[in-house]
Amino acid sequence: MNRTIPILAALLPFASKAEVCFIPDITANWFEAQEICQSWGANLVTIPNNSANNAVVECILASSTGGNNVMTNYWIGANDLARPGTLKWVSNGKIATFIPWGPGEPNNAGGSEHCVNIQPYPKDGGGHVWLWNDDGCYKKFKFICEQAVTCVQEP
Ligand SMILES: [Ca+2]
Secondary structure: OOOHHHHHHHHOOOOOEEEEEEOOOOOEOHHHHHHHHHHOOOEEOOOOOHHHHHHHHHHHHHOOOOOOOOOOOEEEEEEOOOOOOOOEEOOOOOEOOOOOEOOOOOOOHHHOOOEEEEEEEEOOOOOEEEEEEEEOOOOOEEEOEEEEEEOOOOO
């Protein structure tokens, strides 16, 4: 679990809301993943902008323990099942507007890719850039849960 985010939120005097992300060391299809997140009072992660995408990447890299391979695909909380071509977030039903697709994505391979994961693409000159891919919802991947943390300012 990445504990950096809630600690920072607690230090902000007027913070009303923050999120904490966690990545279980298991794989699941998109629907199972969302159910597992919900069982912990969370949702698959919502990524509304680039800074949130960067925070998710930090969360992924921080989940590396004991040499597990973090360079893989992770389900996030977006799909276009209700209306193909329109991505919505499972946490709040909002239409996704920030959508950093990877090269050649979304390709809707086989006409059956309606859920979104984030994955590392090698960068020229080394390192990786983490971008999104539409994929088959029933494929099993690791996944990222996000739980809202409410902070109340004490009088
Ligand atoms: Ca794809």
